[in-house]
Amino acid sequence: MEIPEEKYELTPVENNVKPARRRKTKSRVWNYFTVESVSAECKRAFCNTCRRSFAYSTVQENGSTKVAGTSHLKRHLEKGTCGATTGLDNNNEGTRRTRANSASGASTGVSESRKRRYRSPAYTAVFNPDICRHDIARMIIMHDYPLDMVEHPGFQSFVQSLQPQFGAVSFKTIQGECVASYLSEKQKVMRLIDAMPGRVCLSLDMYMSRNSVGYVFITGHFTDSNWKTQKLILNVVLEPYPDSHNALSHAVACCLSDWRLESRLFSLTLNHPVPEAGLENLRSHLCVKNPLILNGQLLLGQCISQTFTAMVIDMLSAGRDIIKKIRDNMKYVTTSQNHVDRFVDLKRQLQVPGEVRLFLDDQSQWNTTYQMLVSASDLKEVFSCLDTVIPEYKLAPNMEDWKQVESICTYLKPLSDAMNLLVSSSCPPAITLFQEAFSIHAKIACAATSGDPFVCSFIKPMQDKIEKYWKECGLVLAISVVMDPRFKMKLVEFSFSKLFGEESPLYVKMVDDGLHELFDEYLTLPLPQSPAYSVNHGNVDRADEHQGGNLSEYGLADFDMYIMETTSQQLKSEMDQYLDENLEGRSSNFDLLEWWKQKRSKYPTLSKMARDILSIPVSTASPELVYSTRPRELSPHARSETLEALVCTKDWLQHGLPEDFAGLDSLAVSDLSNPALKIEF
Numbered sequence: 001m002e003i004p005e006e007k008y009e010l011t012p013v014e015n016n017v018k019p020a021r022r023r024k025t026k027s028r029v030w031n032y033f034t035v036e037s038v039s040a041e042c043k044r045a046f047c048n049t050c051r052r053s054f055a056y057s058t059v060q061e062n063g064s065t066k067v068a069g070t071s072h073l074k075r076h077l078e079k080g081t082c083g084a085t086t087g088l089d090n091n092n093e094g095t096r097r098t099r100a101n102s103a104s105g106a107s108t109g110v111s112e113s114r115k116r117r118y119r120s121p122a123y124t125a126v127f128n129p130d131i132c133r134h135d136i137a138r139m140i141i142m143h144d145y146p147l148d149m150v151e152h153p154g155f156q157s158f159v160q161s162l163q164p165q166f167g168a169v170s171f172k173t174i175q176g177e178c179v180a181s182y183l184s185e186k187q188k189v190m191r192l193i194d195a196m197p198g199r200v201c202l203s204l205d206m207y208m209s210r211n212s213v214g215y216v217f218i219t220g221h222f223t224d225s226n227w228k229t230q231k232l233i234l235n236v237v238l239e240p241y242p243d244s245h246n247a248l249s250h251a252v253a254c255c256l257s258d259w260r261l262e263s264r265l266f267s268l269t270l271n272h273p274v275p276e277a278g279l280e281n282l283r284s285h286l287c288v289k290n291p292l293i294l295n296g297q298l299l300l301g302q303c304i305s306q307t308f309t310a311m312v313i314d315m316l317s318a319g320r321d322i323i324k325k326i327r328d329n330m331k332y333v334t335t336s337q338n339h340v341d342r343f344v345d346l347k348r349q350l351q352v353p354g355e356v357r358l359f360l361d362d363q364s365q366w367n368t369t370y371q372m373l374v375s376a377s378d379l380k381e382v383f384s385c386l387d388t389v390i391p392e393y394k395l396a397p398n399m400e401d402w403k404q405v406e407s408i409c410t411y412l413k414p415l416s417d418a419m420n421l422l423v424s425s426s427c428p429p430a431i432t433l434f435q436e437a438f439s440i441h442a443k444i445a446c447a448a449t450s451g452d453p454f455v456c457s458f459i460k461p462m463q464d465k466i467e468k469y470w471k472e473c474g475l476v477l478a479i480s481v482v483m484d485p486r487f488k489m490k491l492v493e494f495s496f497s498k499l500f501g502e503e504s505p506l507y508v509k510m511v512d513d514g515l516h517e518l519f520d521e522y523l524t525l526p527l528p529q530s531p532a533y534s535v536n537h538g539n540v541d542r543a544d545e546h547q548g549g550n551l552s553e554y555g556l557a558d559f560d561m562y563i564m565e566t567t568s569q570q571l572k573s574e575m576d577q578y579l580d581e582n583l584e585g586r587s588s589n590f591d592l593l594e595w596w597k598q599k600r601s602k603y604p605t606l607s608k609m610a611r612d613i614l615s616i617p618v619s620t621a622s623p624e625l626v627y628s629t630r631p632r633e634l635s636p637h638a639r640s641e642t643l644e645a646l647v648c649t650k651d652w653l654q655h656g657l658p659e660d661f662a663g664l665d666s667l668a669v670s671d672l673s674n675p676a677l678k679i680e681f
Helices: 071-078 085-104 112-116 129-143 147-151 153-162 171-194 247-258 276-286 304-318 320-334 337-350 366-378 380-384 399-424 430-447 453-482 488-524 531-548 557-567 574-580 592-598 604-613 643-655
Strands: 033-039 042-047 053-059 065-067 200-208 214-223 229-239 265-270 300-302
Touching (some): 053 071, 129 147, 129 171, 147 171, 171 229, 171 643, 214 247, 229 247, 229 643, 247 265, 247 276, 265 276, 276 300, 300 453, 304 320, 304 453, 320 337, 320 366, 320 399, 337 380, 366 399, 399 430, 399 453, 430 488, 453 488, 453 604, 488 574, 488 604, 574 604
Parallel strands (some): 200 265
Antiparallel strands (some): 033 042, 042 053, 200 214
């Protein structure tokens, strides 16, 4: 077996003396390290570049010297944390070439383990400070960290321990990185909106800062060219006087101008109470550049979750005394372990069924108040007898109190169930919300005839709110249900007969008239100025024309006119044809938008109408705010100059926008314009 020349040297055999091996060549690591004594018993190896020290040798208790190897020194150089890496890489490359040449003439008996010892690391890490700054900006955006955290000593120390070469980052630098990420992501959103074949629906939320300055969060809802629902935060607009009548008008105008949507707005959904003067100002402003669909009946609407929450607040306000009494009872038991133990023992003795637990609510979340009342009602027998085991307990509610608790729970339950449906889905279907709104309205109407004074104290204001919602938004809900081929007008007729009794035909006719009037408007409306629309529909028309030919070329133009005049009154419209067809089967995996996508050649106009109608956000509240009873507040770390960039970019990153929207659909636009963006903070 040949032995590599660089490692060993052979000497002639004389007088039966075995050849002596030459000592191994000194490791190249020592070209970059120097051994220095730090004490009488310890020596350490210092890097010549960064002066970091590593173990070299120590004197043991028995007098022997323990010498460390060089593997940890090599690892330091391979990490790339100091400038000595380049030289080591060159030397390693030379060593690899030498060993490869030596191994080429070696016999096949050389073991694989012997070869493996001469391999060098597969790669060397490369440090890029620009990528690090970009990743820190993304981290701050995604987790709502304050921008000035990069100047905190603890953060800087942590970063230095990970990468000594990474210099300190200033507040201004990281602010610029966040704005750069915002501008980059905004171009993607702009391309997505430019490719939108239909119209856009907006929802408005008002957030307040600690100094009473308002911020309007504007979210866009639309169906893209691939018939997928999109929901993106488009703007965060500062409003110094949020209670003024033109605050929302200014915010909406900024959004429409920023995204070039002046003629493409379909509806607005409000997620907070707005006075009538503010609504009129907003409506008159939007009439200037946006064509009113159905005489503006679909233009403005309330978020259904906001309506439900307002009804809950009415109920909790009427029962605030008994709710406080139940809360005090829960506090008395849950804040003392001794009281808890006695309560549990008494519950066991009374054989109260179920796994009911004591529960203390969070007063800012009304669903926890409901859970507390339900828990107390189930344990009322234990509370009534608690003074037998805790003599000083004097807070037990009386029978009238428990009756009020049961009344509140009875009317809170349907609202709680409806809200749970909103939380379980980021975009609940209109059919679900229609059924919930119908069911709650029916129960409230039935309760209005109750002779219980306590129930009447909160039922009347609740009834006013749900009737106001039906008056303003009932048509949108009903038309959305009709656009579902599994229900059409049948569910509307059935529900209205239960809700309005003998007057139901009048309300059904209102929906039917509004539906046909809306369809007639879509027949006469100009095509949206969207290249995606012209491609999606124009190609189909040209293909049909090419396939069928033009009869006028054969001298039959007069005959075509005669056919049109004699049969136009007999032909059914797309709307009537759709309504007359049988209902689709109800399956759990039915995709409503996909159904309309497949039917767009059969219903070219009706599919456009369905696409816009089904984009209207009936509910817009985020899951974490659905149960909140307090005004929405901004984080104390929020800064007005970068708030829009941080909020929007976080939403867009979570959405996962692709780099290119040209391939959204097989018929989508291949060349989309990318205009310059003007961004102001």
